[in-house]
Amino acid sequence: MQRQETYFIIREDTTTNSMKEFLSNIVADIGNTRIKWGRCEQGKVVEAISLPPEDFEAWYEQRTKWQSKLPHRCSWTIAGVQPAWRDTLIQWVESQGESVRKIDTFKQLNVTLAVDNPNRVGLDRLFNALAAREEFPNRPAIIVDAGTAITVDLVDDKGVFQGGSILPGLGLMSKALNAYTALLPLVEIPDHPEELPLPGKNTAQAIQTGIYWQAVGGVAYICDRMNRLTNKEAVVIITGGNGLKLNAGLKISTQVRPFLTLEGIRMTAEKHS
Ligand SMILES: Nc1ncnc2c1ncn2[C@@H]1O[C@H](COP(=O)(O)OP(=O)(O)OP(=O)(O)O)[C@@H](O)[C@H]1O
Ligand SMILES: CC(C)(CO)[C@@H](O)C(=O)NCCC(=O)O
Ligand SMILES: [K+]
Structure with missing residues (x-):
């Protein structure tokens, strides 16, 4: 299913008050065997985990484990080389009430x-x-x-x-x-x-x-x-x-x-x- 809407958490830079950045809290890379999630902090991936594809229980467990280190409502960026698995994750994230950005072409x-x-x-x-x-x-x-x-x-x-x-x-x-x-x-x-x-x-x-x-x-x-x-x-x-x-x-x-x-x-x- 194609989803048009994407949402971002916009962080105002209080020092200059002019810069806006689109920040992801979680990035996900969908491979052909496993999917990898990375937790981002201050412009870096600080921690990563390899998870099974299409396993909502494992995903929920991992998201819960990270809860204390992340905002209540996360901003995700998801990409990968297994489109069906990628879209399943996107739908799951949206069903959890979180926002997703998808990268699916080299033009991005x-x-x-x-x-x-x-x-x-x-x-x-x-x-x-x-x-x-x-x-x-x-x-x-x-x-x-x-x-x-x-x-x-x-x-x-x-x-x-x-x-x-x-x-x-x-x-x-x-x-x-x-x-x-x-x-x-x-x-x-x-x-x-x-x-x-x-x-x-x-x-x-x-x-x-x-x-x-x-x-x-x-x-x-x-x-x-x-x-x-x-x-x-x-x-x-x-x-x-x-x-x-x-x-x-x-x-x-x-x-x-x-x-x-x-x-x-x-x-x-x-x-x-
Ligand atoms: N938890 C795990 N369970 C099973 N295999 C694992 C696990 N972690 C790593 N692997 C091994 O690592 C390989 C996966 O490597 P990696 O996670 O980099 O990519 P991938 O998910 O297979 O897909 P891609 O190469 O397309 O990104 C598998 O071929 C497997 O041998
Ligand atoms: C080669 C893999 C499977 C490595 O993950 C992936 O990059 C892929 O599906 N590539 C498509 C073909 C290409 O890169 O030319
Ligand atoms: K890879």
Whole structure:
């Protein structure tokens, strides 16, 4: 259902009495496996939580947990790459009597794209680009977001989104091996997969190490190739639910930013409403 109306809590800046900002109290990033909520305070995402999609009970519980740290009636900004789940959350938030702003097109973001079809790029990739540019201005950035899929994107030193690569995530690779073979079990990638013995000594270890080092190796290779395209050394930023796991195996120097996508959503709501 399309909702036209959006409401904002407008904070008057009492020092100048002329500036008005649109502030979100909660930002939400709807992924393909989980949804992430970020609690914002004084122009920053200060806390984030990963929640199941379409689970009103879990949402209510989390909203209640945050009640003491938030205004009675919150202002939300919601975006993501799973439109049906996104709209379910929007409707739920509205049913709770809170206000929602939706970001659903790249045109709402202050990002220039050098790609064939800007409309098709997942907004999570663009929020990452925006947040990276804000933190590392005038420096090329390579952003690795390890979730359901793994994306490796290049933002040039002028802040232009130059595109990137999309790889299957760790969970998807595991599911694919299980679904399309007779003998391979479904295995979880454990914490600290970089410590697993290589060569693997059983089927599970063989799958775990294969998936893990394929992802690490692929990401490292793409980062190296992208870095050769830039005139200045790029900063490599890691984010996403599996970001820490991936980072543990990467030999290159990186910056881990768990809230990168949520920060990009917060900035978009604040600056370009
Ligand atoms: N609480 C959790 N329950 C299950 N899996 C989890 C949980 N937290 C993280 N994960 C793992 O992290 C991955 C999710 O990463 P992340 O939350 O960054 O993105 P996502 O919700 O999968 O979707 P997207 O990549 O589209 O944002 C899943 O593939 C899963 O392996
Ligand atoms: C690649 C994912 C799944 C990563 O979350 C998402 O950004 C997406 O659905 N993208 C659409 C296609 C694209 O970005 O080119
Ligand atoms: K993501």
